[in-house]
Amino acid sequence: MGKEITIYDIAxxxxxxxxxxxxxxxxxxxxxxxxxxxxxxxxxxxxxxxNKFASNLxxxxxxxxxxxxxxxxxxxxxxxxAGMEKIANxxxxxxxxxxxxxxxxxxxxxxxxxxxxxxxxxxxxVAFDTDSFEHFQPxxxxxxxxxxxxxxxxxxxxxxxxxxxxxxxxDATSHLIKQGRHTILHITGNLKRNVYADRLKGYQQxxxxxxxxxxxxxxxxxxxSLETGKEVAQRIVSLKTLPDALFIASDLCAVSxxxxxxxxxxxxxxxxxxxxxxxxxxxxxxxPKLTTIHYPxxxxxxxxxxxxxxxxxxxxxxxxxxxxxxxxxxxIRESGIx
Amino acid sequence: MGKEITIYDIAxxxxxxxxxxxxxxxxxxxxxxxxxxxxxxxxxxxxxxxNKFASNLxxxxxxxxxxxxxxxxxxxxxxxxAGMEKIANxxxxxxxxxxxxxxxxxxxxxxxxxxxxxxxxxxxxVAFDTDSFEHFQPxxxxxxxxxxxxxxxxxxxxxxxxxxxxxxxxDATSHLIKQGRHTILHITGNLKRNVYADRLKGYQQxxxxxxxxxxxxxxxxxxxSLETGKEVAQRIVSLKTLPDALFIASDLCAVSxxxxxxxxxxxxxxxxxxxxxxxxxxxxxxxPKLTTIHYPxxxxxxxxxxxxxxxxxxxxxxxxxxxxxxxxxxxIRESGIx
Numbered sequence: 252m253g254k255e256i257t258i259y260d261i262a263x264x265x266x267x268x269x270x271x272x273x274x275x276x277x278x279x280x281x282x283x284x285x286x287x288x289x290x291x292x293x294x295x296x297x298x299x300x301x302n303k304f305a306s307n308l309x310x311x312x313x314x315x316x317x318x319x320x321x322x323x324x325x326x327x328x329x330x331x332x333a334g335m336e337k338i339a340n341x342x343x344x345x346x347x348x349x350x351x352x353x354x355x356x357x358x359x360x361x362x363x364x365x366x367x368x369x370x371x372x373x374x375x376x377v378a379f380d381t382d383s384f385e386h387f388q389p390x391x392x393x394x395x396x397x398x399x400x401x402x403x404x405x406x407x408x409x410x411x412x413x414x415x416x417x418x419x420x421x422d423a424t425s426h427l428i429k430q431g432r433h434t435i436l437h438i439t440g441n442l443k444r445n446v447y448a449d450r451l452k453g454y455q456q457x458x459x460x461x462x463x464x465x466x467x468x469x470x471x472x473x474x475x476s477l478e479t480g481k482e483v484a485q486r487i488v489s490l491k492t493l494p495d496a497l498f499i500a501s502d503l504c505a506v507s508x509x510x511x512x513x514x515x516x517x518x519x520x521x522x523x524x525x526x527x528x529x530x531x532x533x534x535x536x537x538x539p540k541l542t543t544i545h546y547p548x549x550x551x552x553x554x555x556x557x558x559x560x561x562x563x564x565x566x567x568x569x570x571x572x573x574x575x576x577x578x579x580x581x582x583i584r585e586s587g588i589x
Numbered sequence: 590m591g592k593e594i595t596i597y598d599i600a601x602x603x604x605x606x607x608x609x610x611x612x613x614x615x616x617x618x619x620x621x622x623x624x625x626x627x628x629x630x631x632x633x634x635x636x637x638x639x640n641k642f643a644s645n646l647x648x649x650x651x652x653x654x655x656x657x658x659x660x661x662x663x664x665x666x667x668x669x670x671a672g673m674e675k676i677a678n679x680x681x682x683x684x685x686x687x688x689x690x691x692x693x694x695x696x697x698x699x700x701x702x703x704x705x706x707x708x709x710x711x712x713x714x715v716a717f718d719t720d721s722f723e724h725f726q727p728x729x730x731x732x733x734x735x736x737x738x739x740x741x742x743x744x745x746x747x748x749x750x751x752x753x754x755x756x757x758x759x760d761a762t763s764h765l766i767k768q769g770r771h772t773i774l775h776i777t778g779n780l781k782r783n784v785y786a787d788r789l790k791g792y793q794q795x796x797x798x799x800x801x802x803x804x805x806x807x808x809x810x811x812x813x814s815l816e817t818g819k820e821v822a823q824r825i826v827s828l829k830t831l832p833d834a835l836f837i838a839s840d841l842c843a844v845s846x847x848x849x850x851x852x853x854x855x856x857x858x859x860x861x862x863x864x865x866x867x868x869x870x871x872x873x874x875x876x877p878k879l880t881t882i883h884y885p886x887x888x889x890x891x892x893x894x895x896x897x898x899x900x901x902x903x904x905x906x907x908x909x910x911x912x913x914x915x916x917x918x919x920x921i922r923e924s925g926i927x
Contacts, residue, residue: 324668350674480874
């Protein structure tokens with residue numbers, strides 16, 4: 252890298268005092284427009300960078316917000332991040348983004364990096380297997396704001412942005428029951444995580460309401476991957492009696508399951524109705540089109556980052572708002588209709 | 590935020606000299622293991638953060654690499670970013686990620702932010718409408734390494750990581766021709782961008798090789814969105830004579846086009862064969878399964894970030910390697926077979 256350009260270099264070349272250069276670059280009203288234009292042009296020509304970095308060091312601020320997600324390349328997470336980046340960018344904050352790859356161990360390493368990078372705040376959606384809050388304690392101790400979103404740590408006493416997963420699970424299941432379905436298999440993720448535990452609660456609530464007995468064998472805990480969708484389909488056709496409906500907690504998994512079931516000569520939705528989750532674009536391009544729960548991912552990203560920035564600017568006290576719940580919506584298409 | 594903990598606080602509480610604390614925290618061999626453990630435990634208890642930030646200021650390094658992508662929430666870009674983050678994380682670098690939302694104006698603003706955030710290097714895939722290199726000049730002037738990937742600026746004299754889009758376009762088109770198809774519609778993106786211009790060149794090469802005349806009316810420039818896929822399907826069925834094949838430069842658009850064509854009673858691949866691009870997971874869950882070009886997105890992310898880090902560490906001179914071309918591959922499935 253070349254030598255760093257300072258206001259003294261600009262002042263020297265223009266034969267103007269460094270104080271005037273400094274004021275012009277900070278858009279001070281006492282400096283006239285022509286002088287400002289001259290100084291700004293020279294600053295640009297020389298490749299001057301405002302010393303925000305040193306100034307941040309004095310203020311103990313970095314204007315960066317850390318974000319840890321389970322995976323960067325999932326439809327929901329990349330959409331959440333797109334929403335966050337848009338707002339952060341408009342508000343003059345940078346995002347440092349890292350992924351835990353669904354491992355608590357990597358998540359712990361990520362929090363350490365975020366801590367020593369001096370992020371002004373941290374936004375986290377936890378890994379599949381995270382079961383400790385310990386690695387977030389340094390942030391609490393130093394009063395660095397911490398917000399969880401989507402997959403949260405309950406009893407952490409931190410603000411959380413979530414959808415109402417219980418209601419979403421209830422909506423999906425009761426829709427299938429209203430179509431006359433009674434043996435509803437629920438394919439879900441790690442039940443340690445709030446998002447899956449709550450969807451199961453909603454599933455159970457709907458069964459109870461319609462007097463359908465709950466059968467634990469009808470809840471399959473998986474990783475909800477594309478591969479799993481195929482395996483689930485094969486396992487289903489090997490059952491003694493076919494279920495008449497599936498509620499699958501991820502569209503990609505649901506769509507791959509439907510594709511395989513069709514290959515195995517199962518008619519969707521006649522033999523088996525299916526409801527997915529997320530409203531991933533893939534849900535609209537499969538035949539039959541997938542009934543699913545719309546997940547407001549972009550809005551979640553926007554609200555999470557706005558809450559963080561408002562807190563950092565002192566406009567909002569995060570401790571007061573312990574949870575923000577976003578509205579999700581059942582999208583009725585063909586796969587869930589008998 | 591609470592008061593910043595310094596090595597003097599740790600030294601005071603332990604009644605040890607600050608010099609010893611400093612050496613212990615830097616794992617100096619002269620300090621014995623027990624003392625190090627004691628000092629590290631106290632540092633953790635008090636919430637001490639190593640002053641990497643000030644140390645970086647002295648070294649003029651931030652250990653952060655900036656990445657600008659057109660959109661965070663596209664399958665290819667989120668996969669590239671996942672590959673980049675994994676390596677950056679392992680190598681102790683942070684990624685500051687921003688998106689241009691396909692606008693040169695926002696891309697210019699993003700480069701300014703990256704510049705004043707003092708990223709050690711910048712990785713860029715340009716927006717749909719970027720036609721100037723001007724906003725990257727400050728990086729060149731200050732010798733901050735700049736690498737383009739996927740969508741590059743030609744003649745920029747910067748290293749570029751790309752796939753061989755000409756070969757990919759040729760492979761897709763010649764596959765359709767070998768299946769006996771002759772009126773091949775090519776649905777593509779903005780032809781100003783290398784990725785689309787090169788795929789078109791490959792399409793033309795294949796036609797020439799098989800003595801099929803090139804017809805400009807058979808190349809449709811679009812935004813390749815899901816919505817566009819539907820519109821393209823409707824436009825196709827309104828044509829006087831149906832084309833017998835489609836080569837669509839994005840899977841999501843191809844899949845949405847296939848879905849709509851099927852609704853309009855067109856048999857895929859019998860009436861119209863289709864080849865997509867990217868090998869998006871969606872290509873495997875549609876019926877018929879989509880023939881497509883596998884895009885090595887994760888590998889592109891890994892190679893781009895590795896090249897940057899090696900350059901920053903002085904292990905590789907980027908200027909010497911002007912372009913790295915990754916291998917793409919035709920995935921033959923049902924949609925492209927007659």
